[in-house]
Amino acid sequence: MFENVNNKIYSSPHTIYLEKTEKNLRQFLEDKAARISRMGHDILIELDQENSGAVLTEIKNNPELAVESLKSINIIEDGKKVYLLSELSVSSPGYSIILKISMKEKMPQSGPESIINQFKEHYGTAGSYGPGKTVGEEMYNYAIPGQIFNGFGGFGVDLSLEDDLIKAAHIDTSISRVINKNFFRDLEIEQLVSYMGRFDHNAGIFAELAFCLGIEELLQLQIPRRGKYIRMLVSELFRITSHLNFLAGLAEILGHDIVWNMLMIEREKMLGIIEVITGARIIPNYIRIGGVNSEIGSDIIKKVKRDTAIFFKNFRKIERMIKADFTFIDRLRGLGIINKDMAGEYGISGPNLRASAIRYDLRKNLDYTGYQDIHFTVPYTRNGDCLDRVIVRLGEIYQSVRIVQQIVGEIPSGPIMKRINLSHLDFNPTPFTTSVECPHGIFKIFGEAEGNNLKTFTVLGPSKQSLSLAGALLEGNSFDDIEVIIASLDINSGEVMGFV
Numbered sequence: 001m002f003e004n005v006n007n008k009i010y011s012s013p014h015t016i017y018l019e020k021t022e023k024n025l026r027q028f029l030e031d032k033a034a035r036i037s038r039m040g041h042d043i044l045i046e047l048d049q050e051n052s053g054a055v056l057t058e059i060k061n062n063p064e065l066a067v068e069s070l071k072s073i074n075i076i077e078d079g080k081k082v083y084l085l086s087e088l089s090v091s092s093p094g095y096s097i098i099l100k101i102s103m104k105e106k107m108p109q110s111g112p113e114s115i116i117n118q119f120k121e122h123y124g125t126a127g128s129y130g131p132g133k134t135v136g137e138e139m140y141n142y143a144i145p146g147q148i149f150n151g152f153g154g155f156g157v158d159l160s161l162e163d164d165l166i167k168a169a170h171i172d173t174s175i176s177r178v179i180n181k182n183f184f185r186d187l188e189i190e191q192l193v194s195y196m197g198r199f200d201h202n203a204g205i206f207a208e209l210a211f212c213l214g215i216e217e218l219l220q221l222q223i224p225r226r227g228k229y230i231r232m233l234v235s236e237l238f239r240i241t242s243h244l245n246f247l248a249g250l251a252e253i254l255g256h257d258i259v260w261n262m263l264m265i266e267r268e269k270m271l272g273i274i275e276v277i278t279g280a281r282i283i284p285n286y287i288r289i290g291g292v293n294s295e296i297g298s299d300i301i302k303k304v305k306r307d308t309a310i311f312f313k314n315f316r317k318i319e320r321m322i323k324a325d326f327t328f329i330d331r332l333r334g335l336g337i338i339n340k341d342m343a344g345e346y347g348i349s350g351p352n353l354r355a356s357a358i359r360y361d362l363r364k365n366l367d368y369t370g371y372q373d374i375h376f377t378v379p380y381t382r383n384g385d386c387l388d389r390v391i392v393r394l395g396e397i398y399q400s401v402r403i404v405q406q407i408v409g410e411i412p413s414g415p416i417m418k419r420i421n422l423s424h425l426d427f428n429p430t431p432f433t434t435s436v437e438c439p440h441g442i443f444k445i446f447g448e449a450e451g452n453n454l455k456t457f458t459v460l461g462p463s464k465q466s467l468s469l470a471g472a473l474l475e476g477n478s479f480d481d482i483e484v485i486i487a488s489l490d491i492n493s494g495e496v497m498g499f500v
Contacts, residue, residue, distance in 0.1 A: 018043065018095060021065070025097075028058055028065075034102075040217055041366065042096045042433045052101050053118045059088065059097065060122040066090055067097060069347035070123035072464040075112060076100075076456045078448070079185070084115050085446065087460050089347040091358075094365055098433065098446060125346050128171070128468035140170060144482070154493020155467065157486075161479065169474040171467050173496050184454045189215060190289065190422040192454065197283035199459055199494045202245050203238040205278075206438035207459070208287035210445045213368065214434035215289050218427065218449060219420070227291030227416045228370035233304070233407045234277060234286060235369075235436075236400040240311075241270045242439035243393045243400075246490045247322075250390065253483050254328055262318050266311060273307055276300055291417035305408045312401050319394055332387035336473050336485040339384055346469040349462045350441025351392045352489060356384035362437035369436075373410075376403050386488040393490075396439075425452045438462070440490050461495025 022038050025045065029036065032055050035046040047055055059067050071087040081102060088097040101115060112130065119126035140158035156172040184192055196211045197204025209231060216223065223231075248263040271281045277296055278286040286293045322328055338348070343356040353360060361378040363371040379395025381388035427449040435444040441462025448455040466489040473485055 014041065014094075021095075024064055028062060029055060032058070037431070039098070039431055039433045040214075041094075041435065042098055044098045044100060044431050044433075046100045046102070048102050049104055049115060052099075052115055055099070056118055056122055065097075068344050070119060070125050071096065071347035072460055072468075073112075073116060073119065073126070073129045074458050074460070076446075076458050077182075078455045083456070084112055085458060086119065087347075087444070091344060091360070094360070096433075096444075100431075123345075125468050128471055140168070143172075154496060155491075157470075157474070157482065159474075159479075164479045166474050166477055166479065166482070169471040171471050173467065173493075184457045186453070188423070188452045189425055189449065189454065193288065194285045197285060199461070200242075200438065200440075200443075200492050201282060201494055202492065203242040203439050204283045205234050205238045205287065206436050206443050207445070208284065209235060209369070210434050210436045210443055211447075212287045212289045213436065214432045214445055214447065215449070217434060218430060218432055219289075219425075221290060221418055221420065223291055223369075223418055224415045225370070225412045226414045227418075229407050229411045230277075230292045230296060230416060231287060231369050232371065232374070233296075233404060233411075234274065234284065234292075236403045236407075237270060237274050237277075237304075238284075239400045239439045240397055240404075241267050241274070243397050244270065246393055246439075246487075247390065249487050250332075250484070251322075251328075253487055254331055256322075256325060256328055259318060259321055259325075259328075262314075262321075266314055266318070269307065269311065273304055276303065288417060289422060290420055291415070295416055301408045301411065304404065308401050308404050308408075312398070315397060315401075322390075322394075329387060331484065332390060332488070333385060334383075335386045335481060336477070336488055337383065337385045338469065338473065342469070342472075343384070346465050346472075348441065348465045348469060350437065350439070351396060352389060352441065352462075352466060354378065354380040355388040355392045357382040362435060362442055366435065374403050374406050386484060389488045389490075423452070425449075427451060429455065433460075440492050440495075441465070443495070459495050461492065463491045463493070463495040466491050467496065 018038055022036060022043055025036050025043065032051040033045050033047045037044050045055065059065055067088045067090055069089045071089045074085045076083050076085050084101040084103060086099045088099065116126055116130045140160045142159040142161050144157045158170045158172055160167040183195060193208060193211060196207040199207040244263050244267040248260050248267065251260040251263060274284065275281045277300060278284040338352065338356045340356055340358060343353050343358055357380060359378050359380040364378055376399045379392050379399065381391050429448060429450045431448045433444055433446050435442050443462060444460040446460055447457045470486055470489060474482060477485065
């Protein structure tokens, strides 16, 4: 009780740190930035293109800021102007600096390239953005289009090969469009919720959750405790199905048909539970601003408890089969290694980060939607190879089952929604970001609300960092390893929106 009261009176250490950082940025950047503001757990810097080089230099070279990595570069527009939006990451204490750079009017098609070149002066990972790079005097001489290999559904790979070794690789995301980038135009904020699930065909609930959390933060809206628990329940069920799909994809690549069949059967059962709760299997359209769409009765709670207990036993058998298959293990061990330095440089998150010995999970570190009430551990490993990325996800499936069992055993009574009249929303122009821990990593949304609509919107998902890393990770490996390495990163093409 006293802890909850204190949380309302006193700012958290993280909030105090961000307030200090915001103050320092105002001092360091002086008149170079048009606006510096704090958005939840991030800091937004708005500036013109003429000042972008000086601002990047100050941010990179200032030891007080400790900005380690460039996470993504995106193009957004508000109907009048075009902006380059980038996310710079600070791993400890864990926040991002969002740069919104206003580009000159009537810029040529290559306009963003000049700003990207400024990023390249400070961040090696910026080479993953913009036009493909060259290797010596030769351009890439081999292309793998999307849909050819497992995991290549939303992008292609351009390669420079020497015999069967990869000298360089560049990811082509030009086909990664699951939704029109201006889909939010003329739609009211309440209507946009139903579109969010399209950004992840394996776990659409997380995009819905992130968007609703962002609007709730703007409204300072407190969600009923039962609504939070139901959100957690559905999120963890989706996390399980997403990880099962990841494991099934690798099993298919490695020719382990029995394991693939067993994994897909268990995934179908879990999707059945999700369908009973939400009414849908893939795009749930279940989270609402203020809570969730529908109540879950005692019969559903009993079913979830019973079926997840059965799943736990079945999955243990599958895990033993995977770990007993030396062909499976040897094929993944030592391949596609991401060490700590590389993980930090590229700003990766989620299981891919935890497989590289960095134990960071937003559910523990940020404490959102009620996870502080739940007991679970964060699996991690130390080698950072394809095998460790599998092991981490195996561990996370067990932890998600543990979370689900706690939720159905302790779910509080009460309302599931905080009812407000959303048709009368009228925001002053207000930027916001919000982040959740999805199965692929930290899923972040950036938007600017104005009136009852969004002025700008883009997804800053973890797959963007994994895509940037993929090109570097493939270099030096055999052509035969491409499919395994890409699949081990668990890239979701639906997140690639506005990606340069």
